[in-house]
Amino acid sequence: MSANKRGDGMLSERQLYILRVLIDDYIKHVEPVGSRTISKREDITYSPATIRNELADLEDLGFLEKTHTSSGRIPSEKGYRFYVDHLLPSLSVSPNEMDRTELLSTEKVQEAEVLFDQSAKILSDLTNYTSVVLGPNALDMKLRHMQIIPLSSQMAVAIFVTNTGHVENRQIVLPNSIEPSDLEKLVNILNERLAGARLIELNSRIQMELSAVFKKHMKDYQNMGVFLDQLLLWSKKEKLFYGGKTNMLSQPEFRDLDKVRPLLDFLETRDLMEKLVSSTEKGVTVKIGTENEHEAMKNCSVINASYTMHGKHIGTISLIGPTRMEYRKVISLLDSLSREMTNRLNDFSK
Amino acid sequence: MSANKRGDGMLSERQLYILRVLIDDYIKHVEPVGSRTISKREDITYSPATIRNELADLEDLGFLEKTHTSSGRIPSEKGYRFYVDHLLPSLSVSPNEMDRTELLSTEKVQEAEVLFDQSAKILSDLTNYTSVVLGPNALDMKLRHMQIIPLSSQMAVAIFVTNTGHVENRQIVLPNSIEPSDLEKLVNILNERLAGARLIELNSRIQMELSAVFKKHMKDYQNMGVFLDQLLLWSKKEKLFYGGKTNMLSQPEFRDLDKVRPLLDFLETRDLMEKLVSSTEKGVTVKIGTENEHEAMKNCSVINASYTMHGKHIGTISLIGPTRMEYRKVISLLDSLSREMTNRLNDFSK
DNA sequence: ATTTAGCACTCGCTTCTAATGAGTGCTAAC
C-alpha cells in the first residue's frame, strides 16, 4: 500500500489531505503555501521535509504550481478542478448559513425584473464577487395577446403580451399597400389561432398552418409576407442583471490595471456574457479558468445555477470571481438562492 | 499699460497667451509644464526667466498649481474654467472634422433606443472617454392608447402607448372587488378623455376632471381610487445608454486602482448618474471638477449637450473624462452629434 | 522503507544610498 507516485494515478490519503489543506489555505490567504505552514497545522503529524516530498509529487502530477523556483505552492487549474470535484467538504454542512433564504426582501416582489435585480445585488454583496442573472428569454414565452396600435399613417407599434406578463413591443412601418381592414383581420387571426404559441415560433407556425387562412381572408396577401417578417423577426432578448460589477477591482489578483481592464470589458460585452452564463444544465455547475474559453476569463471561475418555472429551465444566476474562490460557500449560496428564485417565480403565477 | 498683477483683475495679453499655451500643452502631454518648455515655442519671444515670473503671477491668481515645490505648473480648476470660457480657440475652426455627421450609421435607424446606443458608442470610441446618453422620459410623453390585458383572475398587464411609440407596461393586481365591466369602462374613459395627456399627469387629471364621470358610470367607485393609484403611480423611467464605460482605465491620471474604483462605482449608480447628466440648458455645457458636486467626480469634467424633438428638450448626451480633456475637440463633437440626434429623432415622426 | 534533520541555494521584496535632471525663486546685471 505505497503512497505517492503510484502507477495507477490514484492519490494516497495523505496526498489528498495535503492537497485539500493547501488549497483551503491558499483560498483563504491568497499567498503561496509552503511546507512549513502546512506542517504547523495541529492535525498534521509529518515534518516539513515529508510534506515537501509530497508537494513535489503533487506538482509533478499537475495539481500544484510554483510562482518561482523557491516559492511555496499554489493550486493549478487542474488542482482546483480536483478540489471542486472531490475535495469539497461535504456541502450540506452549512446548516446555520441557510437563513439566507430570507435575504430576498420579504415584501412580495411583483415584477420578476425586480427579483432578478435584487438577487444579483444580494449575491454580489454577500460574496464580494461579480454576479449576473440571465433573465428569461421572453421569446420562449407563450403569446397571450397581440395588438397593433397605429401612431401615424405609416408607423405603428406592435405589442405582444406573454402568458408571464412580459410585454414585447416594436415599432413597425406600415406598407401603404396594406389596408386597415386587413390589418385588423391579421391581428384577429393571430390572436385566435396562435394564442399559446411561443413568440419565437409565431412566424413558422404562420408559414405552416395559416397561409391558407390568410389567402382566403385577405385582399393583398402578397405583401403581407414581407410585413409579417418585419413584425415577427425577433432578435435575442434575454436580459442581464448585474451585481457588483466593480468588485473584481478589490480582488488582490486583479490589483493590476492591465489585468482588470480585459475583465471589465468582458463584463460589458453582451454576447460574450450571454455565452458565458448560459447553461441548460440543472443545478450548480463550476467552470474554472480556461474552461470558460476566453482569454479574459483565464484567471476566473464561473459558478452557474439555473432557476426554473413550472419545472422548466428559464434562466441562470451566476457568480464570477477569481479561480481561487470560496467554492464551498459560494456553491451552497448559489444553490439556495436559485431555489429561492424558483419559488418566488412560481408564486407569481398564482 | 502695465501687465501682470494689476488691481483690476484683468490679465495682460501676454498672460492670456501663456496661460493658453500652457493649458494646451498640458492637455496634450499630461505632464507639468515648465518655463523652458513654453519659451521654446517659436511664437514665444521671451526667456524662461520672464515666463517664470508670469507663471508665478498666474499661480498667485489661482489659475495654475504646482505638484511640488520645484515642479512645472498644471492648470487649476479655475484655470480650466477660464480656459473653457475665454481661451478656447474659436470653435468653428473645425471644418473638415464635421463629416462626423455621417458617423451615425446611415441606414435608417428605426428605434430611438438604437440611435441612443449608437451615439454613445460612437462618442466614446471617438474620444476615448466615457459617454452617456440620457434617454427621454417616457412619462413626459403623451398618451396615445392604453389597455389592460388580464393574465389570470387576479393579475393583469397595463399597457400605455405614447405618441412617440414608447410602450410602458406594468403588472397590476386586480382587486377582486372590481368588476370586469367597470374595468372596461375605466379603460374606455381613459382613452377617450385623456389621450394626449402626459403620462405623468394622468393621475392628477383624473382627480381634477374625471372623478365626476367615474362616479356616474361605475358601480364601485370607492375602491377604484386605490386601484388607480397602483395603476398610475409612476417611477422614474429615464434610460441611460453608456459608451466606453472602462475608458477611464486608460486615462493616465486614473492609472491607480484606488482612484478609478470610486469613479467606476459612480458610473454604475443610476441616480447619481441621472443627476450628473440631467440638464435642461440648451446647447453644450461644461462642468469641471468639483462643479459636479461629487467626490468621485472631483478630477473629472462633464460635457453635456441636450437634444430636442419638435424644439422641446427631451434628453442629453454627455461625455465624462478627466479635467484635462480635449475641450475644443470634444465640445464641437458633442455639439454636432446632439444636432444630428435631434435631426434623426425628428425624422422618426414622419 | 519511511521519515526527518541539516544545509546550501534561489529568488522576491524591502531599505538605503547616490546620482540625475527638470524645474523653481531670487538676485544682480543688462
Added chain:
DNA sequence: GTTAGCACTCATTAGAAGCGAGTGCTAAAT
C-alpha cells in the same frame, strides 16, 4: 522690463545590501 546665473528642491531611477520564506537534496534516524 527683461534676462543670465546660481543655489536649491524634489521626484525618479538604478544599484547594492540584507532579509526571509521557501525549496531540493543528502545523509542519518526510526
